[in-house]
Amino acid sequence: MVQFQQTRFDTSFSALSDATRRGVLERLAREDASISDLAETFQMTLTGMKKHIGVLEQAGLVTTEKVGRVRTCRLGISRLEEEAQWIDRYRQLWDARFSELDKIVEELKRRESSDERK
Amino acid sequence: MSESEVSGAAGSGSVVKRVSDLEIAVTRVFDAPARIVYEAWSNPELFARWWVPKSIGTTLRSCTMDVRVGGTYRLEFGTDAESTWAFFGTYTEVVPLSRMVWTNEEGENGAVSTVTFVEEGGKTLVTFSEAYPSKEALEANLGGMDAAPEQFAQLDDLLATLGAGRD
Numbered sequence: 523m524v525q526f527q528q529t530r531f532d533t534s535f536s537a538l539s540d541a542t543r544r545g546v547l548e549r550l551a552r553e554d555a556s557i558s559d560l561a562e563t564f565q566m567t568l569t570g571m572k573k574h575i576g577v578l579e580q581a582g583l584v585t586t587e588k589v590g591r592v593r594t595c596r597l598g599i600s601r602l603e604e605e606a607q608w609i610d611r612y613r614q615l616w617d618a619r620f621s622e623l624d625k626i627v628e629e630l631k632r633r634e635s636s637d638e639r640k
Numbered sequence: 641m642s643e644s645e646v647s648g649a650a651g652s653g654s655v656v657k658r659v660s661d662l663e664i665a666v667t668r669v670f671d672a673p674a675r676i677v678y679e680a681w682s683n684p685e686l687f688a689r690w691w692v693p694k695s696i697g698t699t700l701r702s703c704t705m706d707v708r709v710g711g712t713y714r715l716e717f718g719t720d721a722e723s724t725w726a727f728f729g730t731y732t733e734v735v736p737l738s739r740m741v742w743t744n745e746e747g748e749n750g751a752v753s754t755v756t757f758v759e760e761g762g763k764t765l766v767t768f769s770e771a772y773p774s775k776e777a778l779e780a781n782l783g784g785m786d787a788a789p790e791q792f793a794q795l796d797d798l799l800a801t802l803g804a805g806r807d
Binding site for chain 2: 605608609612613614615616617618619620621622623624625626627628630631634
């Protein structure tokens with residue numbers, strides 16, 4: 523779980539290392555925008571902006587959705603992805619707890635059966 | 641979304657189920673009779689040995705549990721006295737060997753936690769569930785462990801980096 527979060531933070535930090543990408547996030551914090559709006563605001567080509575958005579998407583900082591011919595960008599990962607990740611982390615927590623609990627259960631069983639023999 | 645079910649990864653055995661918007665549950669079968677599994681949940685010395693696995697990256701400093709209706713529990717975490725924080729609450733139902741219910745009172749919108757033990761053929765099915773007062777509270781919580789201060793610190797750093805881009 524810790525490992526997973528570390529990777530996630532590393533990806534986020536590297537996505538944030540670029541001034542344009544930080545600017546895009548600030549812009550999206552105010553309102554959703556299409557890739558072409560963003561390309562215009564930051565005075566770059568559509569292709570260049572698509573690359574930046576791709577990096578932000580990979581880091582889970584931005585979600586995009588295509589409606590008709592327009593791809594809209596917004597902050598954050600999608601609800602479904604978020605829920606799946608959340609449930610997975612919850613399960614990892616409990617797997618870790620329960621495998622420790624298994625050890626204790628085994629220990630108590632051994633103790634009980636040795637008490638019976640006495 | 642009334643119900644979404646995700647089975648545990650192969651071999652792990654824990655099954656997590658989003659019971660409703662307000663409730664999440666995890667189930668697992670243990671190869672022991674209920675009296676043994678119940679003992680591991682209700683004896684503070686034993687409970688302290690498994691509730692905070694190393695992968696969580698924090699240390700349980702102390703654990704007190706008075707397992708009876710109206711009794712309280714308190715778990716203190718952290719590496720030293722300054723960084724200590726605690727989870728605490730009250731047992732509202734205790735049926736030895738079969739069921740415990742307790743409140744989580746360390747923050748607003750705390751869950752009500754229920755654990756049940758069902759024995760069959762020498763094995764015990766454990767179901768642990770958390771019911772929150774709202775969907776948002778459930779999603780914000782992730783079993784409480786997400787509220788660990790270090791993680792807030794990491795998030796703060798991230799937000800500070802983000803804010804620094806504006807000049």
